[in-house]
Amino acid sequence: MNILLTGGAGFIGRWVAKRLLEDGHHIWILDDLSNGREVNLAEFREHSGLKQFIQGTILDEQLLSNLFDEHRFEICYHLGASINVQDSIDDPRTTFNNDTVGTFNILEQCRKYHTKVVFMSTCMVYDRCTDVEGITEQHPIKPASPYAGAKIGAENMVLSYYYAYRLPTVVIRPFNTYGPFQKTGGEGGVLAIFIKNKLSGKDLAIYGDGTQTRDLLYVEDCARFVVESGYSDRVDGHIVNAGLGRDITMNDLAKLIVGDESRIKHVEHIHPQSEIAKLLCNYKKAKQLLNWEPQISLEEGIRRTEAWIQDSNLI
Known part of the structure; x- marks a missing residue:
């Protein structure tokens, strides 16, 4: 497939790129390098599946339009975002623009070509855990920072495109990822x-x-979850957690x-x-819909x- 990966030079994005290349896809990576680093992709530079690395922003609507018009992506893994909680408190406008407005820009391009959207959200949207079974997708949310608020806004837009346009979309909420x-x-x-x-x-x-x-999820387990969410139509229209449990x-x-x-x-x-x-x-939903569960212990x-x-x- 032709796949667009935003934020692909970032920590998790790098591992998602690796898995997609191993699975034989053609990928284009878009990253403004505000969080990511081009050196993260060094080992893939000669890989025939990595078609292009574009240093650019999801706020550039013309750039996005040109990319989608030329390559007609079948899946967009949308990981590009502002990710720092303290930065969002100090400068909420930048976080809102990157995480909410930028996601809207992605959705509009995906709507043109019926491109599946895998939207990377965060466990930081949740209120504290009060259940010994862990946080399910029905758990109360609490936008305790502008970062969480921007992600919740983007999540709602992503799901609205599923309901309004039948665009295949999924919201994924990985817990604290490391590696x-x-x-x-x-x-x-x-x-x-x-x-x-x-x-x-x-x-x-x-x-x-x-x-x-914190529930700490190893990055290769996280990347496998992200990629599988794009392959399966069983999660379309859903919010799905992933963590160690x-x-x-x-x-x-x-x-x-x-x-x-x-x-x-x-x-x-x-x-x-x-x-x-x-x-x-609580990752029972991921196990049920994707047959996913973590493989690497803490x-x-x-x-x-x-x-x-x-x-x-x-x-």
């Missing part, structure tokens, strides 16, 4: 930052009291990674108003990520 190629600096994920600090002899800093929990407190995660509790420090939270106290995924995922950070000389 190789994730940034290890301030914009990276907590697990990658913890591992880098461990390896470089620094303390591990935890915001607040560290009792907040196991949560862990930040205190326990830090202990698991560094071992030495004297290297764990607690610091004042930079955005306590947008903190979600407990995140635990311990194995940490081992693989630590090995990659060491091998990449990121310490």
Whole structure:
């Protein structure tokens, strides 16, 4: 198939690109490199399936129109977005434009050619978990940050095109994803930052009291979920979660990674108003509709990520 992947130079996008190329598709990657890095795609440069990398923005309607008119994509995996919660609090306009207006621009092009839309949302749209079975897709949402609010707005537009135009669309909500190629600096994920600090002899800093929990999904499991959502019409018109189905407190995660509790420090939270106290995924719907479930344990995922950070000389 001819496939457009927005945000394909990003952390998750890079793994989605890898899987699509392995499956034999022709892919075009559109990324403005505000979060992604072209080096993430270095190993695919000579791959015959990677037709073009375009540095550009989903806010450029003419660029999108030209791409769709020329290549008539069968699927658009739409991962391109502003992803930083604190940035959305500091500058909500940019996040709204990228995540909501940009998604509208994608939808309008997909409507022209009946292109399936796989929209990458986030578990950050949910209110805290109160059920021992975890968060299902029916769980209450809470836009605790402009990032979450922009994603909810985009989700509703994506689903509206399914109902109004019968456009095949699906909203996917992966939980906290980690693994190789994730940034290890301030914009990276907590697990990658913890591992880098461990390896470089620094303390591990935890915001607040560290009792907040996260459900951590290994990136290759996430990419498999993303790709399969595009292949199956069983999820069209649906919202679907993906996670490990196991949560862990930040205190326990830090202990698991560094071992030495004297290297764990607690610091004042930079955005306590947008903190979600407990995140635990219930992925039964993904298992039912896609036959998807995670394959990599947290311990194995940490081992693989630590090995990659060491091998990449990121310490």
